[in-house]
Amino acid sequence: MSIALSDTSTTAAHRYVMTFVCEDRPGIVHAITGAIVAVDGNIAESRQFESGDSHRFYMRVEIVTAASLEEVRTALAEVIDRFGLEATIDRVGRPLRTLILTSTATHCVNDLLYQASTGNLAIEVPLVLGNHETPARFAEFHGVPFEHRPVTSAEEKAAFEDRVREAIVEHDVELVVLARYMQILSPELCADLAGRCINIHHSFLPGFKGANPYRQAYARGVKQIGATAHFVTTDLDEGPIIEQEVIRVDHTRSPRELMALGQDTEVRTLRQAVGLFAQSRVLLDGSRTIVFR
Template identity: 50%
Template sequence: MTQPLVLTLACADRPGITAQVTGFLFERGANILDAQQFNDRAANGGEDRFFMRVVFDPGSAAADDLRAGFAGLADSFGMEWKMAREDRPRRTLILVSKFDHCLVDLLYRYRTGELPIEIVGIVSNHPREAAIRVDIGAIPFHHIPVTPETKPQAEAAFRALADETDAELVVLARYMQVFSDEQSAHFAGRCINIHHSFLPGFKGAKPYHQAHARGVKIIGATAHFVTADLDEGPIIHQDVERITHADSPEDLVRKGRDIERRVLAEAVRLFAAERVLMNGNRTVVFRG
């Protein structure tokens, strides 16, 4: 049995896109298993955008032949597109500092097959014994220390590691270092951060303490793409939990950690399943 392929695309909206895409697959003997689309009607006179995700059985057609054939159609519509095997695990690097609860959760979901990723390395700005308190098995660990003076060299070392491991996804699992503009641009669209707050509120340091000081009744966490604007990247997934006046800042931190790990894991799953498409400073997320 052939493995399904996933086609994702985005372009300016105009009539006939769905017909052309499905017709292309039909003519080559492919069988569509799942299809989702979204038409973003622009405000203020902007350009309408079209987004689509199609899972299909290619039948006897070779994936490389399908990609080569689709390229002409994609060019005619000015599409940004990708065609990948659905079952291929996405090569992933995870960065962590001293809080390892998100890393532990990702490791569990990875080992149980829940996340379609292959963890090709774990990186920390702290030594192994200070950064991680669980067994990581045979996954390579890399200590790349960062100081204000050595930050450019440290970032260059990480870029080299990402190239060496062919990393498709970088996950900041409570990595407490801010990427430079250069680093953010290098990993644009493939670096996910977990922010321990329900953005856009309570950005920066100690957001749970900020929330407690404001007397909020809901706390949350946000997984977003990393951009040069701190904590302003396109949001992939969020979740919240209700709290009360009786909760202390420490209670909020404890409850927040549980939200953080869930939100980050879901964002990684969505990205690895080719369900997240960039839409300017927002995202289109095809749930499933």
């Protein structure tokens, strides 16, 4: 059994979001809703899914109740134990503490910081870590601390990753976002961040790797470009996919225009993936995700 809790709200009516994952069996929904009724909770939103591949049950519920978080927890404790539920309970809209890693490309980190500052994205960024100094001005503009640590050797890479681990503990980080951080994380750090690290990369049809992918795409006359946001795993760029977007292009687009369109797509895709995760709408089902929109 695992359950994550947040601070209670001071208002008379609280809105909580809950997620539940377990082996599928009869009676799960009935038991959960019964516990909600026991605290005079009103279900504002509910989604559920049974995976035919893994035979696991997934559920996300938002409720409104005058009960405290501790009272809701107490009401659900017996159900969680009985069904062996992996459960989380949180306050709807609570900003998720998010560490951003970045390199020279600034379009994604700038958008995340802007969206967080306006309240459009439910994240709180205590620190931006970069292996180049380029993004520093954007962090400074948004009032977010920035640290530059070069990664030009194996020793510097290990030191950077050690700093990531320190920052996670120091700032109680719940999510790490690779906002075009152009370094491959070590298998050890990937394991440490399993299920809570999101990456963004371009996704062309066909795909192009290496330097100048947009110029390669131009040379091949691609008709679609896009972006993929996914969880980071030890398999490079092959983690469970959270969000994807594809747009059509044609022969009239220059390499510079393709890059501009591609970067705009990356920004939107990453923003959407982070937002879905922050709202507890993304649950892992093996090598894929269950996304309750």
